[in-house]
Amino acid sequence: MKKGLLKGIVLVAIGAFVIYWAIDHSPNAPIGEKVNDLLDENSYRMSEAWYYTSLIAGSIIALLGLRNLLSK
Template sequence: MKSGMIRGIVLIAAGIFLVYWAQSHSPKDFGQVVGNAVSGGYTMSEPWYYVCLGLGIVVGVVGVLRTFKSMK
């Protein structure tokens, strides 16, 4: 595998993880907020939720573009 493709795959995985992380710690879902309080988890503030979600999307898109670029 080319190094660009490996970097692209790693960036895609990192982007997916960041989006998952943002969704699993969302400030919107009240049931999850209560569940996190009981289990010792936490909920992100709304600005950090959107920062993490946006960063995950950007990193994932860059990973896809880098992967396609290395395939040519």
């Protein structure tokens, strides 16, 4: 396997995980999830700034990975 191909796969996986993590911990969650978070001591919600930062960073990382995959 080529080095660029492996790097592209890893970057796409990391970018997808960061996007998933941001969506899963969104500050814009439905009221039912927010109530459940109050009862669960190990849960949290991201602030809006970190939410959008994570979405943008994950998108950039995934796009760099796609560029590596498609250029090889």
